[in-house]
Structures are given as structure tokens and as C-alpha cells.
Amino acid sequence: MRLDKFLSETGCGSRKEVKRLLKQGIITVNDQIVKDAKSQVNEWADQIAYDGEPLRYQKYFYYMLHKPQGVISATEDKYDETVIDLLSDEDYREDLFPVGRLDKDTEGLLILTNDGQLAHRLLSPKKHVDKEYFARIAGIVTEEDIEQFAFGLTLRSGEAVKPGQLVIDAVDEAAEESEIRLVIQEGKFHQVKRMFEAVDKEVVYLKRLRMGELYLDEELELGGYRPLTEAELAMLEPSN
Incomplete structure (x- = not known):
């Protein structure tokens, strides 16, 4: 070099x-x-x-980011703040990128890295990596919805999505709102929102809690980030 x-x-x-x-x-x-x-x-x-x-050379870098709303999952943008813009000057590198994407109005776990192989392992549908979300839903989520999600849905666009594991955490019948957790293995565009649209409900708040076995560190403030530990990085390996 x-x-x-x-x-x-x-x-x-x-x-x-x-x-x-x-x-x-x-x-x-x-x-x-x-x-x-x-x-x-x-x-x-x-x-x-x-x-x-x-000086010690490090080839790959791995960061856990608590993505806030209003920030886009991209390396650069002419109009909006990106997740890369959240990095300090000391940590910024031109080759860092987000692993997958979270919608602009979605919060939660996002990994930033320059390791393309890791990104492929986490995002490839063939790898069957779980992605768990918490959401607040406008509407009463029912046992019937759980069954439909478990079977696999057809979105309003006609596109089929693979089964997801839906859990109801709380239901406020007076406000007609529900709190749920959903585990899916795909990452289609606006997938969680579109899945609930398919059962005539609306996602009003969405947060990603984990990818694979790696959970978001809730001590990270919105917009905060830190390097992954060796133990956390091991959680993202294929054997896990």
C-alpha cells in the first residue's frame, strides 16, 4: 500500500x-x-x-446508529441530511455506507460500514436474516391479521411478500390504536407500511429494533452512534 x-x-x-x-x-x-x-x-x-x-491500520469499520426521523439512509443527498452526515469529522470515511435503508420517517437500528460482504450477508433474501420492528398502528390489530401475516400477504400493488411474525403488544380500543412488533426477513420498499395497508391499517410510527441477533442499544440517543463491539459483530456472522 x-x-x-x-x-x-x-x-x-x-x-x-x-x-x-x-x-x-x-x-x-x-x-x-x-x-x-x-x-x-x-x-x-x-x-x-x-x-x-x-498508527494502526484498520480495514473495516462497523458502527451502530440510532437513526432519527427526518434523516435519509444514503451516503449523500442534495436536499436532506443523510445518516453519513451524522458522523463526526473524526469518524467520517468516504467508503462508509448504510446497510440497507430505513425510510426517512422511520427510527431505529442502522449499521454503517465499509464491509460490502457483511452488507450482502445481512440483506440477501437467501440469508434469511430477521429484522424486527416496533410500530404504532392506526386501527385495531386482530388475531386474523396475525394469521394473514403468518401466511404471507399480497400487497395492494399485487406484489407478494413472505410470511412475517406479528405480535400484538397493546390495543387501545377507545383510541383505535395498536402497538405491535413484527419480524420479517425481506426488505422491500416501505414493506412494513405496505403490509399493514394490505389489511386496511396505517403505520403511524415505526422503529427497527434488531437485525439478526443484534439489538439496538437503547442507551444511544437519537442520532447517536458507536462502534460495534467484537461480540456484537460476531452476532452478525452467518453461523448466528
Whole structure:
């Protein structure tokens, strides 16, 4: 790997900023000052330091984000704030992206990473990864709805969706509202909302609670994020 690329990927700045650091003579490789940005280094074996501080290379990054409403699941947008915009300057990387998407008005668990293989494992229908949601519903959710969801629905568009596990948490008959949890394995556009539309009900609030075995850390404030722990990352492996 080129030295300037290594320095950029370890958070020392842009390629242009890194070249200025190199000219200052404060970058060492195996205790030798190196000023050539094109120098090749072994990111795993060489001892590279910035002003005496060792730099450690990390290939993949994984963050748990508590997505708030009003923010879109994209890497960039001309009009709206994106989930990537929520990252601090220190944590921002050009190659980070959200794993899947949550609608603009949906809250909850979203993973940000630069690991494309992990994203594929979590999103591929063939992997059968559970996605659990909490929702408030305008309407009384019934046992009949549970049976329809368990069987598999046909949306108003005519599109079929696979079975989902629907649980009723609470029903307010006076307000004609219900609180539910739903586990699905697909991720079609507006899927949860469209599933309830198919049974003549409306989702008024939606939050994703988990993906696979990974649950949202409820101590994270809306818009907050943190790195995944090694134990949490293991929960996303195929064996789980």
C-alpha cells in the first residue's frame, strides 16, 4: 500500500493534507523518516508513526446508529441530511455506507460500514436474516391479521411478500390504536407500511429494533452512534 493511502485511511487527513505532513518529516516507517508519498508500506508488518505516535491500520469499520426521523439512509443527498452526515469529522470515511435503508420517517437500528460482504450477508433474501420492528398502528390489530401475516400477504400493488411474525403488544380500543412488533426477513420498499395497508391499517410510527441477533442499544440517543463491539459483530456472522 502507498504510504499516503495508509496515512489517509488511518485518519491523518486527505491525500493533500498527508503530503504536507510528509514534507514536515514527522512520519516514520520502521523508525526512519519518510517523505515520499509514493513509498510502499506493509500496513500489517511495518511500524508507522505520526510524530512518534504509532498508527494502526484498520480495514473495516462497523458502527451502530440510532437513526432519527427526518434523516435519509444514503451516503449523500442534495436536499436532506443523510445518516453519513451524522458522523463526526473524526469518524467520517468516504467508503462508509448504510446497510440497507430505513425510510426517512422511520427510527431505529442502522449499521454503517465499509464491509460490502457483511452488507450482502445481512440483506440477501437467501440469508434469511430477521429484522424486527416496533410500530404504532392506526386501527385495531386482530388475531386474523396475525394469521394473514403468518401466511404471507399480497400487497395492494399485487406484489407478494413472505410470511412475517406479528405480535400484538397493546390495543387501545377507545383510541383505535395498536402497538405491535413484527419480524420479517425481506426488505422491500416501505414493506412494513405496505403490509399493514394490505389489511386496511396505517403505520403511524415505526422503529427497527434488531437485525439478526443484534439489538439496538437503547442507551444511544437519537442520532447517536458507536462502534460495534467484537461480540456484537460476531452476532452478525452467518453461523448466528
